[in-house]
Amino acid sequence: METTKVQRYKRIISGTLCCMLLLVLVAGLETFMLLFKEPSTNKTVSNASATQQLWKPPPATSIPGGEKGNSIVYGQSLIRETAHFLGPKGSVLQISNGMNCQNCHLQAGTKPFGNNYSLVATSYPKFRARSNGVETLYKRISDCFERSLNGKAPDSTSKEMVAIKDYIEWVGSQVPPKEKPLGSGITSLPFLTRAADPAKGSKVYKQQCKSCHGSNGEGVKDDDGIAFIYPPLWGGESYNDAAGLYRLSKFAGYVKYNMPYGTDFNAPVLKDEEAWDLAAFVNSQPRPHKDQSADWKDIKQKPIDFPFGPYADNLTEEQHKFGPFKKNHQ
The missing domain is CATH 1.10.760.10 (Cytochrome c-like domain)
Structure with missing residues (x-):
């Protein structure tokens, strides 16, 4: 009888140890997989900044x-x-x-x-x-x-x-002074290591933008012709070349989490490179010109992607418009 009890205890202890060993092995395997997992190239904001609260407008x-x-x-x-x-x-x-x-x-x-x-x-x-x-x-x-x-x-x-x-x-009345909540303004995308490519951007435009903004970027007006349902991206009725979105970094960051229509930061459609190339294509198209001779009197303060000289460096206007920016301006 005692022998039977001892054998039973041994089996219980042996089974417990096996379960504990299995749990340790599983935990170790998960840790290994996390360490060597290939990083995502299209992270959502909610994954990247889970600890910071997303800005919401006041009710x-x-x-x-x-x-x-x-x-x-x-x-x-x-x-x-x-x-x-x-x-x-x-x-x-x-x-x-x-x-x-x-x-x-x-x-x-x-x-x-x-x-x-x-x-x-x-x-x-x-x-x-x-x-x-x-x-x-x-x-x-x-x-x-x-x-x-x-x-x-x-x-x-x-x-x-x-x-x-x-x-x-x-x-913005509920945002405390000097605080910059998650989701404010426009996101900033990493610079490309190459120049943004209008030809590649043209392909992105045809695939993702043409159906709303038109073959010639003309947009779509409402039935009474007063306002646009989908705005023009270039041409005489679009923003001029002094607008903030004429800078590639602003345009690329804007479309990343907002376009095609219906996109948001939880499920971006465009890859970073596609956003940059699309910006290069759209902002290569004709649009109204505004005199900007009074802007950026201190040329050292000009943004790297401001496409009109003079500059404090030796890069050309084309380089300042399309890049690459990464080696020149971190």
Whole structure:
């Protein structure tokens, strides 16, 4: 009887040890696989920055009542439907090219990584190297009208300008000073080790962009011809060559997490190289020109991908437009 008990205990102990050994082996194998796993070339933001909270715009319920609230709501409408109010057939003024502000600032400036307004409320007034001076938010809005909308800015005292300012400030009102939340603005992609290639970008455009923006980048207008459903990417009705998106780094970062239409940071469609090449193709096409002789008076402050000289280095305009940038400007 005692012998039988001893044998039973031995079997139990032996089985327990075998299970423990198996668990150790499995854990070791998983660790080995993680160490030698091939890194992903198309990480999502949620995987790469799981510990940082993604920025969200304030809820509509936080819009105050009264005159200020009415101004914010009107400003939101102006951002969403700029062309209906301020385009070539605008009901208030005719001062812009027919695009809407939210064609570039997606979801009325509230989409994560969609060129949103999250940082504006705590950033302005601020010094900007492009103008070599301290700029107010009114100046920043004026630049958008004159560059991205290729038009004229509303008067700074106008109901429309004040409303746009009030709305933009409200969008970023819950971001603490000096904080940069995940999802603010536009993502920054790593520089390529080669020049961005318009020919390769043309192929990407045909595969991913042509169905919405047209064979000639002309976009698609609504039935009444007042505004664009899909904005023009080049041509006379598109942004001019002084707009921020004319810089390849801005365009590439913008399309990475937003295009084709419906894309977001959780499931990017374009590889980094495709985003850069697409930027090179689109920004090689004809578009309105704006005099920029007053910009970047301190040429040492020019961004590496600003495509107009003079420069503080010996690179050509073509190199500054298409790269490669990596060896020259980390």
